[in-house]
Amino acid sequence: MLNPTYPIKTPRLLLRPFTMDDLDELHSFHSRPDVVRYLPWDARTYDGTRAALETKLGQAALSAENGTFNIAVELRETGALIGDIFLFWRSPEHRQGEIGFAFHPDYHGQGLAFEASREILRLGFDDLGLHRIYGRCDARNDASARLMERLGMRREAHLVENELFKGEWGDELIYAMLQREWTPAA
Template identity: 80%
Template sequence: MLNPSYPIKTPRLLLRPFTMDDLDELYSFHSRPDVARYVYWDARTRDETRAALEKKIGYAVLSDDNDTLNMAVELRETGTLIGDISLFWRSREHRQGEIGFVFHPAYHGRGFATEASQELLRLAFADLDLHRVYGRCDNRNTASSRVMERLGMRREAHLVENEVFKGEWSDEVIYAMLRREWTPQA
């Protein structure tokens, strides 16, 4: 079981459970087609964002297989919500997890996704004692690939036209890291 002590602080960020007060800021980027381009949902209406947020609020603890830990990422300096990160517990038996992240484009290119995701890896390896953590993305999503590479994850697979994604054949790449490959951040 993983029940983090919130908020989790990094040098520039706070990671915390979502609340209904996050609706406006979450909607500001979940509603954007460019943000939804490489995720399994389309740009969300305000009502769709509210429904998604209601689910996210319940994802603050990992108890068993297929549970999701979903956290809001906010700037420590301003309190602005800039991202949405997830740790999925894929298998208790095989000690496997998956990470995911979505950030407001206004905050891309500053290392925030990497900084927040380093905490996901810490939770996965140090607190949950997972053996392997992976991340998946559309091969065209070079920004997400770069984040996983900066985290030290290795590219394990390139699945060619493995699914029809938003009406077209899409390639998927998979990055992973084993616990023994993980280096805790100072």
């Protein structure tokens, strides 16, 4: 079970549960075609964002029954909601999880997704005791691939045309890290 004390503080960020007050800021990037280009949903309407947010409200703790941990990434300096980060508990038996993220483009290139993702890896390895955490991305999503490499995850696979994604066959990259490879002070 993963039920952290909130907010989780990093040097520049607060990681916290979503609230309904996040609706407008979440919609500001979930509604953008450039943000969702490589995500499994289309640009969301306001009502679609509200429905997604209502689901996120119950995902601030992780258990075998609730296999999705999804929290808000807030910029400490301004209080702006800048990202949406996930840890899926894919296999309690094999102690495997999957990381995922979506960040507002206005905050790209500043190392903020890296900072938030490092904390999610820490929670997965140190607090939940996962053996392996992996991430997947469309092979055309250079930014996500670079982020996972920067996190120290190794590229394990390049799957060729493995899924029909938004109307076209797409390649997928899989990156992973084992608990013994995790270095918290990096």
